[in-house]
Amino acid sequence: MSTQLSHADWQKLAGDLRYETRAFIGNRFVDAASGERFATINPATGEVLAEIASCDAPDVELAVRHARDAYNRGDWSRLAPGKRKQAMLRLAELMERHKNELALLDTLDMGKPVGSSLGDMSGAIGCIRYNAETIDKVYGEVAPTGEESLGLVLREPLGVVASIVPWNFPLMMTAWKIGPALAAGNSVILKPSEKSPLSALRLAQLAQEAGLPDGVFQVLSGFGHTAGKALALSMDVDCLSFTGSTGVGKQLMQYAGQSNLKRIYLECGGKSPNLVFADCKDIDSVAENAAAAIFHNQGEVCIAGSRLLVENPIREAFIERVLAHAENMQPGDPLDPASFMGAIVDEVQHKRILDYIRQGVEEGAHLRTGGAAVSPVEGGLFVAPTIFDGVTPQMAIGREEVFGPVLSVFGFDSEEEAVAMANDSEYGLAAGLWSQDIDRIMRVSRRLHSGQVFVNNWAGGDMTVPFGGVKQSGNGRDKSHHSLEEYSELKTVWMSLAP
Structure with a gap:
């Protein structure tokens, strides 16, 4: 896990870091509606790194409205796949340019070794690039019919996707979720773990710089029992993707059933x-x-x-x-x-x-x-x-x-x-x-x-093979072109042709 930077270099970089502490809603960084904040702590030292906006149901409602407006507006959902690809490749390039900073944020936030974090960044950047390069190579189908009919099978974005990611691989898990969801044309709301929100908020800055349209990518910092629950219960979120514990995954499935039967994809615990x-x-x-x-x-x-x-x-x-x-x-x-x-x-x-x-x-x-x-x-x-x-x-x-x-x-x-x-x-x-x-x-x-x-x-x-489990380890699949299937909808168009 060698790096080109020394221990002293990383310490200096850590001392020079400045943190974004506000949520990213509707293409703006804002405080939580309540004004509430929570501390994110460096577990290697006990030092408080920053006080982060603690979003709750009102912030979720606002973000979902922005996401739905963006989807209906169509400047991302109906954008040609090749143009979505270019925007995502710009995001990947910005992530590459700021790779050391992003790795350092995850190391400070959750305690993992910086060499490991650098490896995660390579995986995250590769994921965004893979999905960007894949999306304009996904074809629909023409059904086998007689001359009197034409059957088309189309793939369309789902709409508003909420992604709840864990603290152990903060930015890499984020990329695994948002990469295929964005590539497929959805509006995405990301809720990072309250234990590791810093890299997600920095990613929002980079997404803004890359030119993603307003409302297409938003970040809600906050807790699972507040912001996470509100996303799962929202009647206007079409899909929820989650990585975390089996117990929380089961609770989220109940919330999906209590609300709008939104699709829910889970990657939960393991005892491998x-x-x-x-x-x-x-x-x-x-x-x-x-x-x-x-x-x-x-x-x-x-x-x-x-x-x-x-x-x-x-x-x-x-x-x-x-x-x-x-x-x-x-x-x-x-x-x-x-x-x-x-x-x-x-x-x-x-x-x-x-x-x-x-x-x-x-x-x-x-x-x-x-x-x-x-x-x-x-x-x-x-x-x-x-x-x-x-x-x-x-x-x-x-x-x-x-x-x-x-x-x-x-x-x-x-x-x-x-x-x-x-x-x-x-x-x-x-x-x-x-x-x-x-x-x-x-x-x-x-x-x-x-x-x-x-x-x-x-x-x-x-990135070419899917990642996910069976039994109480969940039902979703990250990575590979199969993950795109989770964030798109099949639509049948049946045409009667004049004789």
Whole structure:
């Protein structure tokens, strides 16, 4: 995760930053109607970064009205796809120009290492470009009819799309949502997490500079139970896209049913299994990948490989290698490019992780390393890489999403047992499989109940493949041209032709 800037360079840039703290509604930056604000805090230091406008139902109502007016006006929704493409490419270019600043905003806001944030920015910029380049290559259909009729199948934008994004990958998740929604011609209202609003508000400035028409892209800073709820209950929002916890996802589905039956696409929690068979190639490299799969981004990753299933003949040797690699993944100052892990996003999540660790010990799991808060930066919220062995599926750390740097290790004796253990979860977001047996790879990949399976890698893929889950991990798909399908409507036009 090397960068061209040093630790001192990033510290200086952080000191020079100025934050936009107002919501972006109707092409203007404005305070919340109530005048209320909330603090966004740097979890690595405890420092208050800024006081941000706290939007609520009146602000949502205003933003939705601007979004609907923009959609009806048609200067984006009916704009030729090639021209929408050019505007989005301008936005991507501006994001590229301000890449370091955007990465720094996410690092300061939620505590992730700046090297990781830079990687996220590359993904976010690539997403905007991918969708821009895709939209003028999506064709409608002509139905097979007789000479007396002509059947057309058209794709049209949905209208007003609300996107609620999480705090763990703030700008990258934003791009995954708004990229296809904007490309398809919708008006988009973004609600970033109250824990990480800064990069979204800076993105609004860049979108304005790129020339997106008034009301086409708006940002409402605020809380889920206020602004988020109002968006979900709005009778004039046509689609809601959400990434976050399963519990909140279920609540949003209820709100959609209580209002206008708006489309709702969810990417929710995960408890992803990572299966390592004894015939895997290069045990040390696989162990390093297994450690990174859970400790990357402090374990605050929906697809984190938090359940490590290892075939018993190599189990102890494999755990020893994972332990060794975990030693090199300790948390450090997020502004230091050498840091692999950063700070936990806030005190609530910090306490939650430590409570799960304590419960794991109480339930009889064997704590092999970590298990405690650490302080690489004074005043910060950090947790050491933590590994439990002897975990059973009945234990909380073996079943529930911790969303932190906590790895649970299980052993298995057969392929059948491994698949059964992997699928014994309410989640189905991702799974990993390490083996050199091609027959086993094909069998197990098909039998794993998961939206995505990584074979001899973890978290591989690019913008060409969809991202999403099954079961209680949700129903939506981000990335790839399939995401455009979620933000467009099929319309049938049937013409009777004169004889």
